[in-house]
Amino acid sequence: MSEKREIKWDKLDNTAHLFPVIAGESMSNVYRISVVLKEEIQRVLLQQALEKVLPWFEVFRVRMRYGVFWYYFETNQKPAPEVKEEYRYPCQYISPNRNSNYLFRVNYYKNRINLEVFHVLTDGIGGITFLKELTYQYLRLAHPDLKEKMGDGLCSDTSLNREDSYLKNYKKSHKKGYKTERAYHVKGEKLRPSELGVMHGFMPVKELKKACNLYHVSINEYLVAAFLWSIYQECLHGMPGKRPLSSCVPVNLRPYFDSITMKNFFVIVSAVFHPKKESYTFSEVVEIVSDSLRSQINRENLENLFAYNVSNEKNFILRAVPLFLKNIAMRHVYHNSALANTTTVTNIGNIQVREEYQEYIEGFRAFLSMSEGQNIKGTICSYQDTLVFTITSNLADVSIQRGFFRRLSEDGIPVKIETNGVYNE
Numbered sequence: 001m002s003e004k005r006e007i008k009w010d011k012l013d014n015t016a017h018l019f020p021v022i023a024g025e026s027m028s029n030v031y032r033i034s035v036v037l038k039e040e041i042q043r044v045l046l047q048q049a050l051e052k053v054l055p056w057f058e059v060f061r062v063r064m065r066y067g068v069f070w071y072y073f074e075t076n077q078k079p080a081p082e083v084k085e086e087y088r089y090p091c092q093y094i095s096p097n098r099n100s101n102y103l104f105r106v107n108y109y110k111n112r113i114n115l116e117v118f119h120v121l122t123d124g125i126g127g128i129t130f131l132k133e134l135t136y137q138y139l140r141l142a143h144p145d146l147k148e149k150m151g152d153g154l155c156s157d158t159s160l161n162r163e164d165s166y167l168k169n170y171k172k173s174h175k176k177g178y179k180t181e182r183a184y185h186v187k188g189e190k191l192r193p194s195e196l197g198v199m200h201g202f203m204p205v206k207e208l209k210k211a212c213n214l215y216h217v218s219i220n221e222y223l224v225a226a227f228l229w230s231i232y233q234e235c236l237h238g239m240p241g242k243r244p245l246s247s248c249v250p251v252n253l254r255p256y257f258d259s260i261t262m263k264n265f266f267v268i269v270s271a272v273f274h275p276k277k278e279s280y281t282f283s284e285v286v287e288i289v290s291d292s293l294r295s296q297i298n299r300e301n302l303e304n305l306f307a308y309n310v311s312n313e314k315n316f317i318l319r320a321v322p323l324f325l326k327n328i329a330m331r332h333v334y335h336n337s338a339l340a341n342t343t344t345v346t347n348i349g350n351i352q353v354r355e356e357y358q359e360y361i362e363g364f365r366a367f368l369s370m371s372e373g374q375n376i377k378g379t380i381c382s383y384q385d386t387l388v389f390t391i392t393s394n395l396a397d398v399s400i401q402r403g404f405f406r407r408l409s410e411d412g413i414p415v416k417i418e419t420n421g422v423y424n425e
Contacts, residue, residue, distance in 0.1 A: 010062065010073040012120060014166035014310050015264040019120040020064060020071050020096075021330045026193075028093040028369045029119045033127045033348070033381075034112050035135050036362040041108040042142065047083040049138040050106055054080045056154055057130055059122055059162055059262040063101035069323055071120075076101050083107065086114060089196050090420075091369035091392075094118045106134070111362070113138070119264070124348045124366065125252055126262045132353060133158055139360050150356055159260040166265065169257045170310040171303060183246040183342045185373050186235055189396045191422060198367060198420040199401050201389045203413050208387055211411040215283065217290045220380070223389060224249060224271045224345045225289035227378050229282055230403035231342060232275055244274035248344040248374075249293060253306070256299050267305040269296040270341060282407065338372040348381035358384075367392045376400055398423055 012020075023029040054061055062073040078100040086109040094103055094116070103118040115131045122130075133154060140147035154160075191197060205219075212222045228245045232238065236245075253265045271289045280288075296302075321329075348366045367379045367390040376393040391401050405415045 007075045007077065008058070009065075009075075010058075010162065011164065012071055012073065013164045013263040013265070014306065014313055015123075015266070016120045017071070017313070018330055018334060019118065021327045022334050022372075023093065023118070023120075025093045027371055028091055029371070030091045030094055030116050030369050031119060031124065031127065031379075032090050032114055032116045032365075032367055033124065033131050034114045034365040035131060036365065037111045037113070037135075037139075037360055038362050039142070039360065040111050041113060041138075043083055043085065043108065045141045046106065046108055046113065046138055047080075049134055049141055050083055051080045052152075053130070053134050053137050056133070056160065057262070058160070059126060060102075060104055060130055062103070062121070064096045064103060064120065067323065069320070069326075071323070078102075081105060085109065089194050089422075090114070090198065091116060091196055091367070092194060104130075112365075122262055123250070123252070123264045123266050124346065125254065125266075126264070128348065128351060128364075129158060129262060132351075135361070136354065136357055139357055143360070146356065150354075155354060159262055161260045161262055163259075163261050164263060165253065165257060165259040165261045166306050166310050167313075169253075169259070169303070170307055170314075172307065172311065182243055182339045183373075184231075184236070184241055184243040185339075185342060186231060186375050186395070186400065188375070190375070191394050191396055195394065195422055196369065196420075197393045197395070197398070197422040199391045199393075199398070199423075200365060200418045201391070201405050201408070202416040202418070203387050203389070203408065205382060205385050205387050207413045208408075211408070211413050214411065215286045215290075217286055219387070220249075220347050221290040221293055222286065223347075223378070223380060224293070225273075225282075225286040226407045227343065227345050227404055228271065228273050228289060229285045229407055230400050231376075232273070232280070232285065234399040234403045236275060238279050239275070240277060241275045244272050244342075246273075246341045246343075247271045248341045248346075250344070250346045251297055251302060252349070253302060256302055267302055269293065269301075269305070271345075335372065338374075341374060343374055343377055344368060344371075345378040345380070348379065350382045353383075363388065365390060370394050378404075396423075 019029045063076040081100050081102045084107050086107045105116045107114050117127045248268045250266045271292050273288050351364045363383045366381045368377045379390045
């Protein structure tokens with residue numbers, strides 16, 4: 001008699017409702033987080049590690065289904081997706097009907113493990129949590145003495161929590177959270193379809209902090225300002241513009257609301273710089289950007305931003321609208337909001353690993369796929385004493401990238417550059 005396997009279902013979190021509506025081959029809504037080890041990856045062991053870790057993480061062990069009124073998740077009973085050596089460009093669309101119905105993929109290249117996640121599952125914090133446990137399991141398989149020392153289970157501080165923290169922390173609000181003023185968009189000759197240019201800039205955290213102290217701003221504020229500055233210089237040539245330069249800046253809500261959820265829990269604020277006069281100094285742009293961010297990143301405003309979205313989800317009339325009509329409305333709303341931003345700069349933060357595994361890990365990388373109106377984006381992550389700012393773009397021209405890293409060098413920050421080879425072809 002065969003054992004009956006339990007199939008659970010789960011709602012998408014409030015933010016996740018949007019991603020299946022807008023995702024497709026041309027806009028994948030997939031992000032990548034990678035760990036670079038100090039040894040070559042063994043495919044068989046990585047596959048074994050994934051098969052061991054996946055059953056622990058119900059947030060990842062799902063398939064997406066289509067209901068009458070909403071998309072929903074259902075436990076995926078299929079074996080873990082196949083681990084492959086990387087053979088194509090990163091962050092390509094993950095079709096819900098392929099990849100054994102899983103909404104993430106794991107591949108590797110030399111000594112690097114790549115986790116690519118369809119944003120419907122979780123945000124970067126959830127992705128990092130899964131990747132770290134996958135890496136720990138892999139290292140225990142590759143080094144039996146490590147397994148003997150560390151055991152074979154999850155770290156005690158790893159959360160498997162699946163609550164929708166948006167709904168849990170929702171308070172009624174009538175304020176519309178997001179602006180819809182159209183922003184400046186970076187345009188130009190594009191790379192071939194499916195190509196994604198990736199450029200990593202490695203810099204010492206110590207020297208970066210010195211530069212930030214000169215301007216009395218945080219690392220995040222400084223890097224967002226430098227990125228917008230490079231667009232201002234390279235695209236507008238330091239001249240006034242009709243439209244503002246605006247960067248989406250995702251904010252992790254967990255620290256503000258005492259959450260440990262593995263699901264999405266973030267909101268977007270916008271760093272806005274509108275070049276109205278003849279010329280600005282970099283110091284002026286840094287001040288404008290930092291003031292813009294500080295005015296928005298506080299608990300009250302962050303609460304208002306997601307409360308507006310949750311109120312729409314909870315609206316009884318909207319809940320009764322069939323899914324295909326909701327999709328049409330959501331695409332329209334997304335299109336308008338997408339036009340309000342030039343780019344995105346997201347900060348995964350400082351990634352910390354258990355001391356016992358540190359000698360095997362060289363570092364981490366993270367980056368985003370492209371989205372409507374945004375042909376260039378930046379992602380920040382750090383490990384130990386090195387910060388990596390990764391710029392992804394589907395444009396052939398790299399003047400913004402050069403301008404950004406040149407700006408950092410002018411402030412005394414030594415930067416080492418590495419690309420994925422797209423620009424060499």
